[in-house]
Amino acid sequence: MPTVGHDRLRKEGPQKLTGTALYVDDIPVKGIWHGVTVRSSVAHAKIKGIRFLKGFPWRQAVVVTAKDIPGENCVHLIEDDQPLLADGITRHALEPVALIAHPDRATAYNALNFVEINYEPLPSVLDFEKSKKILKTFSIKKGDAKKAMKKAWKKVDTTFRVPHQEQAYIENNGMMAWFEPDGTLVLQGSLQCPYYIVKAMKPIFKLPEEKIRVIQAVTGGGFGGKEEYPNIISGHAALLAKKAKRPIKMIYDRHEDMSATTKRHPAVIKHKAGIDKKGRLVALDIDIVMDAGAYVTLSPVVLSRGILHASGPYECPNVNIHASIVQTNTPPNGAYRGFGAPQTLFAAELQWEKLADASKIDAVKLRERNLVKIGSELSTGQILKESVGLKKCVDTVLKRSRFTALRRDHDKWNKKKTSPTWRGVGFASVHHGSGFTGNGEVFLKSKASVTLTKSGRFVIETASSEIGQGSMSTLCQIVSDALGVPYEWVELEANDTSRVPDSGPTVASRTCMIVGGLLYRAAKQLKAAIEEKAKKIPTTPAVLKEVAKKLAGKKSVFRITTEYEKPADIEFDDTTYKGDAYGSYGYAAIAVDLEVDRTTYEIKLNKIWTAQDIGKAINPLIVEGQIIGGTTQALGWAVFEKPIYKNGVMQNAEFTNYIIPTALDTPPMDVVIIEEPYSRGPFGAKGVGEMPMDIPAPAVCAAIKQATGLFFPEIPVTPEMIAAGIARKG
Amino acid sequence: MQVKINNKNRSFNGTPFKRLIDVLREDFGLTGTKEGCSEGECGACTVLLDGKPVNSCLISICQVEGAAIETVESLGLPEKLHPLQESFLREGGAQCGICTPGMLMTAAAYLKAGGDPSPDAIREELAGNLCRCTGYQHIINSVAKALSENKK
């Protein structure tokens, strides 16, 4: 019986539900010591000296500074600009300067009170809008935006601002490290990308890849926040393990995790748009600036995805986009679900409200005249050849929400003096490229395997990490259907670099489509090999075992490994930003219904309708869970979440003052999955993980506009902002 | 000091101000209870104290002397799930799973009390347990399903 398209139970569910799943802090290791991080307290300074003060039993502890690093003091990523431990200079507050380990966790933390760093301050740049240090720029040009803008019937010019966002996984970052007797460095912890860590450890410890082993513990959420930062914790834990000659565990507390680790890049987007008399988009002129923080981390790739989504899912013949990312003396920003796209799509979508005001044509109607369809050309010149479900998404949401009628009802309600609230419903639609940008997948050359063991078990080998998104079940479903065997017959090898090949990182909504695609091919080849020996796929374990023995021969398993192959007709030019930026796109539409209290200005989210075209839902329940979860994070960004900085230090680095949505804040959601299959995705699947993050914020602002008449080109929209806006209006 | 943990009498001789969560995890190896914030905000550390959900990160062991504590380990086993766990599995109530033990304990008390099965009432009840993955809807469905099956 086929499993794809059905809600198969989560493979790892029973362990997670009974408290038997082992997250990094749950794994018992004898004789382990606890590591803590000494961090700088100023944004930019020369470090004159570090003093370890009297009063702490330093003899019981191990201390590491930059001079203990055996190899390069650098966290290898895109650029090698970030030191593992600050050496002589700190470029942002909370930069790691030294490390301490002690047998007792509380004592280790207490040691931090006995360290003093002396600084000689240097000039610092904290506000990215004032930064002149540009780390990377990209441009997209199509047609003649300047000329077209001049000729446009109506044009608008708005500056949009979006803030940092904390991933706020409920499990903080954590890692264990130890050295095996043969010198192998082993790291086990909460992480998304095991092979990133292998590559980052190599130059630090001057070890060959075979001597570095990374194991994923059960991971309590990532959302991008455990993509690159675990490289740093791994390096730290390993340095302590080397010096202490024993296993080390580093578990961040909430305050440290929130204030010191990566966040979504804040952005300012100057967005000009022009339409003709028919309401067709004729010109876009967009300038994007993002804040990298003190080091490059993944910023160029975030910026790239940002610029590639900046024109929205619309046709426009004349586009001019410039994007740059600048350096500040603040903790580096990094990967977070959506990866640059939520920032630029916020501007692209909310601008329709301005265009509607200027043209007196309804914002949804305007969009409908411009939606991309098969044959449309995007800003990079990419022609959409297949799998474009945008119109279906839009129609579905408009119908299910009774959008037009609801808006009318709300207008009536808002006119009544006696109504206790103002009501509004807002709309947005987006696209999101699945998989790595441009030639990213070509460079990655990801691999994945399906094996048949001698004992007759099918085992998937991949470095894709289950971080809550359901990849275990999804991949097992793809493989079991490709093989034509029951779901229960397929299992996943532990995510351990000594046992699985490099399938690339667990990012960019690529696991299901790209890695799933590799596994699909491997499973099909395995099936053919089995059929050669047995005529047909065995239906009983006993027969399977016989075939397995024949196939494996002298080896313990029969393995098929596949590697990513670039489809011949997908071309992207990294230098000109022309061509097929992504093999396929997901599409989504949303309507957000809310009301604002007329006395307290509090916003209450009432209902969400969304439809999302993801090609094929391998496991509809898991997909729905991704959509609802991602939408909720985006709603938080729209109305609650804003890290507040003072002197480059986050001031609200706790759940008491960094507010994420609770069950009470989150509205019921009506979710419809649209399936416009993508010919190269396994069973037609495209990506799903990130798109839900792209879409809610502009719809929230549009709804607030209907409710209050106030247009906020920035988030989060708070009751204080509404109060001030109302006061201004008089 | 005597405490009843998951129906077993246990004695604890360490420092009386040790946090309940640390005693459970470190002294009794009950690592099902999770720590998300250490300040009573996230609910990941929720256990039942004489049947009522509490944040075990905010309580010291001396405050629960003689009381009965229940943790997620008291519910079911992977091969034999408690009906509440079963409905979380079927309805998609757990994704990364880190909030799940706390969520389950709050829900278990609600279930035992025969709580109101309406989604609004369940949202109210679970408002002290943060989840960053699910957006709560599948958790609400899971609890509602367990409640309705309990009635049958």
Ligand code: FES
């Ligand atoms: S850890 Fe106790 S409430 Fe968060």
Ligand code: FES
């Ligand atoms: S399932 Fe991940 S935090 Fe709730």
